[in-house]
Amino acid sequence: MTAGKLLRWRKNLGDRIQRGDIIADVETDKADIEIEVFTSGVIERFLVQPGEKVPVGTVLAIIQEEGRPSVAGAPPISAVRPRMPTPAIPSVPAPAISGLRAPSEVISSRLRISPAAKKLAADVGIDPASITGTGPEGRVTLEDVQRAQAQGAQRAAGVVLDRAARMRQVIAAAMARSKREIPHYYLSTTIDMSRALTWLTQENLKRPVEDRLVYGALLLKAVALALRETPELNSIWMDGKAIQCPDVHVGVAISLRGGGLVAPALKHTDHLSIDELMKNFRDLIQRARAGSLRSSELSDPTVTVTSLGEQGVEVVFGIIYPPQVALVGFGKVVERPWSSDGKIVSRPVITATLSADHRVSDGHRGGIFLSALDRMLREPEKL
Amino acid sequence: MTKDEIRGIVLHVLGQVAPEADLSKLKPNLRIRDQLDIDSMDLLNIIIALHKELHVEIPEADYSKLATLDDCIAYLGTALGSG
Numbered sequence: 001m002t003a004g005k006l007l008r009w010r011k012n013l014g015d016r017i018q019r020g021d022i023i024a025d026v027e028t029d030k031a032d033i034e035i036e037v038f039t040s041g042v043i044e045r046f047l048v049q050p051g052e053k054v055p056v057g058t059v060l061a062i063i064q065e066e067g068r069p070s071v072a073g074a075p076p077i078s079a080v081r082p083r084m085p086t087p088a089i090p091s092v093p094a095p096a097i098s099g100l101r102a103p104s105e106v107i108s109s110r111l112r113i114s115p116a117a118k119k120l121a122a123d124v125g126i127d128p129a130s131i132t133g134t135g136p137e138g139r140v141t142l143e144d145v146q147r148a149q150a151q152g153a154q155r156a157a158g159v160v161l162d163r164a165a166r167m168r169q170v171i172a173a174a175m176a177r178s179k180r181e182i183p184h185y186y187l188s189t190t191i192d193m194s195r196a197l198t199w200l201t202q203e204n205l206k207r208p209v210e211d212r213l214v215y216g217a218l219l220l221k222a223v224a225l226a227l228r229e230t231p232e233l234n235s236i237w238m239d240g241k242a243i244q245c246p247d248v249h250v251g252v253a254i255s256l257r258g259g260g261l262v263a264p265a266l267k268h269t270d271h272l273s274i275d276e277l278m279k280n281f282r283d284l285i286q287r288a289r290a291g292s293l294r295s296s297e298l299s300d301p302t303v304t305v306t307s308l309g310e311q312g313v314e315v316v317f318g319i320i321y322p323p324q325v326a327l328v329g330f331g332k333v334v335e336r337p338w339s340s341d342g343k344i345v346s347r348p349v350i351t352a353t354l355s356a357d358h359r360v361s362d363g364h365r366g367g368i369f370l371s372a373l374d375r376m377l378r379e380p381e382k383l
Numbered sequence: 384m385t386k387d388e389i390r391g392i393v394l395h396v397l398g399q400v401a402p403e404a405d406l407s408k409l410k411p412n413l414r415i416r417d418q419l420d421i422d423s424m425d426l427l428n429i430i431i432a433l434h435k436e437l438h439v440e441i442p443e444a445d446y447s448k449l450a451t452l453d454d455c456i457a458y459l460g461t462a463l464g465s466g
Binding site for chain 2: 201204209210214215256257281282285286289310
C-alpha cells in the first residue's frame, strides 16, 4: 500500500479527542480503514481534505496535545499519520506540510453553495467541496449537486471491480516480494482434534447462542500461546535483521467474496480469554466484510494464520506476508485412522503447517512451535 | 408469522452477514453455504441474528437443518409454531 484517499473527517476542528478515537475514514487499495489517533488533545488543523489522495506517511491533521500549553512559535503539536501496513513496494516520502493546500482556501471555496444545494449534498452524503460549481462566481447550485449525485451512482457500479483489481495488485506485489526475498521452509504436523472438538461441543451446549464458539477461535489462541514459546517466529524482518515483537497480534486471513483477502490483527491474541477472542474475532470478520477495519489492525499483525479447511483443503503451503517471518496454515478436520493406546481408532485430525523465514529461524525452532501447538490443542480447557 | 415474512427476515439476515453477496441470485433449494461462500463464523452470525430477530433458539445440532433457504423457512416456521 502506497497511498490512501481521505473519505471523510469524523471530527470537526476544535473537537477534543482521546487516544484511540476514530477521526477519519480512508480508502486504500486493500480496504476502507478507520484512522485512529494515538494521542489526546484538540484538533487544531486539518491538512488533507476529503477526496484527496495522499502517500502513506502524510500528516493528515495537527493536534494540540492536552496538558501542554502552547508556546508562541513552537506549539506542542502532534501529527496524525495513518498507521498503514508496511507497503509491499517502497512508499513515497511524505511531502512537507507547506506543500499541501492551505486549509483556508478550501474553507472559503466551500462556502459558495446555495442553502438548497448544501442540504441536498448533506442528505445524499456528497462533499460539496468535491463539486464544481456552475453558478455565479463558481457557486455550487442545486443542479450541480443533482448532477454529481447521478454521476456518483453511475461510478459506484464500477468501484467494486476497481477495488478488487487494485487489491489484486497489492497482493501480487507482496507475494512476489515474499517469494523473491524470503527463503521459506515448510513443516507440517497432524494434530488429533478429538479432545478440542468434544470440549467445544460440550461448551456450546451450555452457552447461549451469542456466546457460542467456533473451532477457529481455539486454533488462533493455540497459535498465539505457542508463539510465546518460540518468539523468533513472532518477529518482523526490517533493514536486514529480525526484530522480535513484544506483543502477539495474530493476523487472521479473511477472504472477501468480491475477491482478494485481508489479514487484520486480532490484537494481543495470547492475552485474550477464549470468550474475548471469539467476540473480537467475530467483530473483525464482520468489519472486514463491511470494509471498516482500523488502520492499526492492518499494520500490526506479527504473524498470519490462514485456515482453508472450510474450502476442503487438507494441507496449506502458505506464503509469508512480509515483513512477517512466519505463517501458520490449517486444513480441514478429517476423520482418519489413528493409533491410540495400541489400538487403531478413528479420530478427527487437522494438518497444521508452518511456513517460516529461514533467515530468522531454523527447522528445529519451527518444530518446537508445531509441537507446542499440538500440545495446546490437546488441552482445550487451558486455552 | 407467514412464510413470506420469515423469508424476508432470513434474506435480511443473510444480507447483513454477507453484504458483498448478490442475494437476488440465491436459489431457494440449493445450499446457502455453497452459493454465498458461507463459513462457520458466518453461519454462527446468521444463527445469532435469527435468534435476535425471531427469538428462536437454534441448537448447534440443528445447524444442518438450515442448509437451504427453503429449509430455513420450514425450520423457523415450525419453531415459531406457524409452519
